[in-house]
Amino acid sequence: MEKQRLTVIKVGGKIVEEQETLNRLLDTFSTIQGKKVLVHGGGRSATRLATQLGIESRMIEGRRITDEAMLNVVTMVYGGLVNKNIVAKLQARGINALGLTGADCNVLHAHKRPVDKIDWGYVGDIDKADGNMLATLIDKDIVPIMAPLTHDGNGNLLNTNADTIAAETAKSLSPYYDVTLIYCFEHPGVMRNPDDSNSIISDINSSTYKELIADGTISGGMIPKIDNAFDALRNGVGKVIITKADAIDGVKGTRIAL
Amino acid sequence: MEKQRLTVIKVGGKIVEEQETLNRLLDTFSTIQGKKVLVHGGGRSATRLATQLGIESRMIEGRRITDEAMLNVVTMVYGGLVNKNIVAKLQARGINALGLTGADCNVLHAHKRPVDKIDWGYVGDIDKADGNMLATLIDKDIVPIMAPLTHDGNGNLLNTNADTIAAETAKSLSPYYDVTLIYCFEHPGVMRNPDDSNSIISDINSSTYKELIADGTISGGMIPKIDNAFDALRNGVGKVIITKADAIDGVKGTRIAL
Numbered sequence: 364m365e366k367q368r369l370t371v372i373k374v375g376g377k378i379v380e381e382q383e384t385l386n387r388l389l390d391t392f393s394t395i396q397g398k399k400v401l402v403h404g405g406g407r408s409a410t411r412l413a414t415q416l417g418i419e420s421r422m423i424e425g426r427r428i429t430d431e432a433m434l435n436v437v438t439m440v441y442g443g444l445v446n447k448n449i450v451a452k453l454q455a456r457g458i459n460a461l462g463l464t465g466a467d468c469n470v471l472h473a474h475k476r477p478v479d480k481i482d483w484g485y486v487g488d489i490d491k492a493d494g495n496m497l498a499t500l501i502d503k504d505i506v507p508i509m510a511p512l513t514h515d516g517n518g519n520l521l522n523t524n525a526d527t528i529a530a531e532t533a534k535s536l537s538p539y540y541d542v543t544l545i546y547c548f549e550h551p552g553v554m555r556n557p558d559d560s561n562s563i564i565s566d567i568n569s570s571t572y573k574e575l576i577a578d579g580t581i582s583g584g585m586i587p588k589i590d591n592a593f594d595a596l597r598n599g600v601g602k603v604i605i606t607k608a609d610a611i612d613g614v615k616g617t618r619i620a621l
Numbered sequence: 622m623e624k625q626r627l628t629v630i631k632v633g634g635k636i637v638e639e640q641e642t643l644n645r646l647l648d649t650f651s652t653i654q655g656k657k658v659l660v661h662g663g664g665r666s667a668t669r670l671a672t673q674l675g676i677e678s679r680m681i682e683g684r685r686i687t688d689e690a691m692l693n694v695v696t697m698v699y700g701g702l703v704n705k706n707i708v709a710k711l712q713a714r715g716i717n718a719l720g721l722t723g724a725d726c727n728v729l730h731a732h733k734r735p736v737d738k739i740d741w742g743y744v745g746d747i748d749k750a751d752g753n754m755l756a757t758l759i760d761k762d763i764v765p766i767m768a769p770l771t772h773d774g775n776g777n778l779l780n781t782n783a784d785t786i787a788a789e790t791a792k793s794l795s796p797y798y799d800v801t802l803i804y805c806f807e808h809p810g811v812m813r814n815p816d817d818s819n820s821i822i823s824d825i826n827s828s829t830y831k832e833l834i835a836d837g838t839i840s841g842g843m844i845p846k847i848d849n850a851f852d853a854l855r856n857g858v859g860k861v862i863i864t865k866a867d868a869i870d871g872v873k874g875t876r877i878a879l
Binding site (some may be wrong): 459460 | 670692705713719
């Protein structure tokens with residue numbers, strides 16, 4: 364039997380934290396055919412709340428050091444404010460959204476990242492995404508809205524990178540659906556020249572990827588994103604696309620293939 | 622066919638906001654046989670966060686006026702901090718908990734309370750609890766953990782009294798299960814003399830209720846709680862018990878009957 368289509372979309376904090384861009388995103392998200400999952404960030408709001416509470420945000424390579432006070436902040440912002448507002452706004456659009464952290468229904472089990480040179484605090488690396496449980500919900504026409512939080516099974520929530528959650532979720536759902544994973548960022552795709560929106564690279568495969576890194580076209584935060592994409596493709600995900608939030612119907616952007 | 626037993630337990634903020642009492646509650650909750658639902662408060666944490674953010678908490682008759690800033694506070698505290706910590710702690714106890722606001726899966730649809738003498742702001746009165754959706758989840762051995770938030774179907778979250786959520790949830794589940802509703806508060810039951818824990822009134826029915834109000838034994842915040850209880854009983858709930866959090870196995874306390 365042919366598998367049903369399912370789209371996992373990851374959007375960063377910037378898009379979901381401003382009402383106008385959020386509303387536009389959710390309008391587009393509502394029109395996507397087939398089963399779907401939304402994974403969101405929320406870092407800017409977390410930083411803002413932390414500042415208001417006199418808690419310092421410490422970032423290393425764009426990743427947040429998460430002590431106990433900061434864990435409470437991200438639990439409130441990611442799991443509460445951002446997630447539940449998205450859920451309410453999608454319900455208003457006729458989408459049966461359900462907000463989830465990794466602790467809910469144990470969908471994302473993780474472990475606290477071991478202390479090496481850096482003590483990241485309550486940051487989680489994922490052990491298992493429960494695709495079976497997610498598919499059970501999705502088959503009831505429920506649309507999971509996933510906050511970037513996991514748990515360790517010992518009662519602790521853990522702050523976890525949303526790109527990784529999207530990739531692990533997509534992988535875990537690939538036995539059940541024909542999965543497309545879409546990473547949204549600020550540009551319409553991976554570009555040869557960041558100042559020229561006509562320079563989108565339409566396809567990247569393992570061999571062109573190496574060349575694009577070697578010649579400096581791809582660098583910085585894009586590398587872990589594309590690494591996640593290849594990992595997903597090697598683990599059953601059918602298609603990975605990197606594009607802008609207003610193009611999550613998946614026809615534009617950069618397509619990653621093995 | 623005989624219906625399965627289901628227990629809806631409502632616990633107030635005080636119990637879930639202190640680690641020691643919360644852990645004890647969750648230990649007991651984990652041992653309850655049959656299907657179950659937990660409804661929680663979180664008012665003290667909301668007030669604390671609001672104070673830290675310079676937002677004034679305004680209460681009338683123990684109920685919170687909820688302007689936009691306060692709605693964000695309760696969304697963070699009820700939907701995020703309190704709810705997700707309970708979920709993670711129950712997962713650690715082998716309970717497949719799922720945190721829900723009323724927006725999640727549209728389980729609690731409400732409307733903003735009309736402005737009369739008081740403008741309560743973003744406070745919701747419940748129109749419908751979706752027992753069918755809840756039962757679908759519960760039949761998968763999922764244990765709903767419900768935050769005191771509903772939504773209006775137009776994209777707005779609404780602050781809603783947890784006692785009422787517990788009663789509406791219990792009523793909505795009564796076509797599917799043999800439902801017991803347990804309200805936890807600071808005393809082991811409704812007492813004739815608040816200073817004498819041996820003065821618990823073991824049973825209250827409609828006629829003794831009137832007498833207990835008339836002679837002043839029952840007053841204040843206990844009246845809406847017992848009104849909720851009778852409403853639940855008239856709408857299919859099998860049993861309502863008012864007791865202390867450490868007695869949620871339902872064998873002690875005050876039993877309300879029609």
